[in-house]
Amino acid sequence: MPAVDEIQESEKLFVPRGRHKIEIVKSTTDVSLAPNYTLPEVAFIGTSNVGKSSLIKALFNKVPNIERSRLVRVSSTPGHTKTMNFFQVGQAFSLVDMPGYGINQPQSFVEMVEGYLKNRKNLCKTFVLLDGEAGLSHWDKIAIKMMEEFGRPYVLVMTKIDKMLDAEKLRSVVGVKNLRDRLSSSCCFPQPFLVR
Numbered sequence: 001m002p003a004v005d006e007i008q009e010s011e012k013l014f015v016p017r018g019r020h021k022i023e024i025v026k027s028t029t030d031v032s033l034a035p036n037y038t039l040p041e042v043a044f045i046g047t048s049n050v051g052k053s054s055l056i057k058a059l060f061n062k063v064p065n066i067e068r069s070r071l072v073r074v075s076s077t078p079g080h081t082k083t084m085n086f087f088q089v090g091q092a093f094s095l096v097d098m099p100g101y102g103i104n105q106p107q108s109f110v111e112m113v114e115g116y117l118k119n120r121k122n123l124c125k126t127f128v129l130l131d132g133e134a135g136l137s138h139w140d141k142i143a144i145k146m147m148e149e150f151g152r153p154y155v156l157v158m159t160k161i162d163k164m165l166d167a168e169k170l171r172s173v174v175g176v177k178n179l180r181d182r183l184s185s186s187c188c189f190p191q192p193f194l195v196r
Helices: 004-014 052-059 109-119 138-150 166-183
Strands: 022-028 041-046 084-089 093-097 123-131 154-159
Touching: 041 052, 041 109, 041 138, 052 093, 052 154, 109 123, 109 138, 123 138, 138 154, 138 166, 154 166
Parallel strands: 041 093, 041 123, 123 154
Antiparallel strands: 022 084, 084 093
16 A cells, blocks of 8 residues: 555646646557657556546646646547547656447557557556446456456556445456456456546
8 A cells, every 4th residue: 555655746747847747649540650759658448438538537637727628538428539649747657548449449449459559668557447337348358358468467447436336336346356366367456446
């Protein structure tokens, strides 16, 4: 468990100041056109409408005028994100908002995402968002299998838990934990994270 001062220090990464800017660098469907830099990179992936953009927007909530900026777009329409959106967080790291899979996924989704996950050298961690309310979908299982197949480190993040009764939360968390245990993976962070 991180100490309070470690949490406060990490929060500073998401606050723009001076030369530490937070900006969208590129949106593309072609991994060969992705920004070419050596910053460590994290990616967010999950089903359409799981809350990827909402979570990223929450991380960037200290960015001035985020509501009016093009930095992060949140939509109630599943499949709104159609491109890989690359954000640079100062000189600390880059963050990628991947298009959603499942309903309304872009036609180029498989080649785009597989190409990115296989070949992105500076990708350090992928956050696989799961809809806690809906439970594990067929698409989620495919995404997790892909992460395992490529040997990429990833973290399971369960969203929308605030919309669930305690018994439903427990059932959903146990289902995700059982899947993770069956994989006996060295790629997956052992504890799923729960977010609203």
